[in-house]
């Protein structure tokens with residue numbers, strides 16, 4: 001037991017130096033194992049190099065700009081650019097608003113307007129009017145006893161197939177009321193033309209019988225053309241009160 005105690009008491013100081021010896025070299029990698037800014041892979045590599053004794057890779061951190069020194073220079077540059085731009089704009093504005101430029105601009109604008117007005121004055125005014133002579137189809141298109149309003153809107157005429165003084169004929173009446181020039185309406189049920197303005201009424205023949213109209217409607221020229229078509233000539237007018245309805249050019253006999 002005494003020997004055993006002696007061994008236990010003596011073994012302890014002997015083992016202590018042996019354990020303390022490897023502790024010294026492990027202190028160096030402990031400080032190198034925590035570099036700031038290393039990735040996990042670099043940290044592992046640094047630890048291994050510390051264990052093997054090879055030097056750890058040197059970490060180079062990116063240098064940061066010094067804000068206190070660059071900001072004033074940039075601000076000064078921006079201020080100089082703004083001042084330069086302002087001076088250029090002021091120069092342009094002064095040039096454009098100078099009296100000479102304004103006077104020349106006004107002169108050119110006035111001259112251009114005058115030239116355009118003169119050119120427009122020299123051009124003729126073209127009025128598109130319907131022709132005064134036109135064809136309205138064969139006599140068979142107009143049945144006996146009928147009033148055709150087919151050409152009222154386009155040529156301002158009515159075409160009537162009627163019996164006048166015992167003679168069946170076709171004639172064309174103007175749609176202009178002889179009172180003040182309104183356009184009467186053909187009323188089929190009442191077999192008359194009725195003016196909406198002041199109430200004048202006209203028979204199918206065109207003769208006035210009521211209202212303020214002072215005279216019958218006017219006929220326009222009508223003839224049978226060589227091709228068998230009825231041809232109207234609005235440049236010729238025939239007035240009953242002047243005895244012109246007997247003129248052969250005021251109607252076309254049929255039947």
Ligand code: FES
Nearest residue numbers: 177179180195198
């Ligand atoms: S215009 Fe036709 S009645 Fe007066």
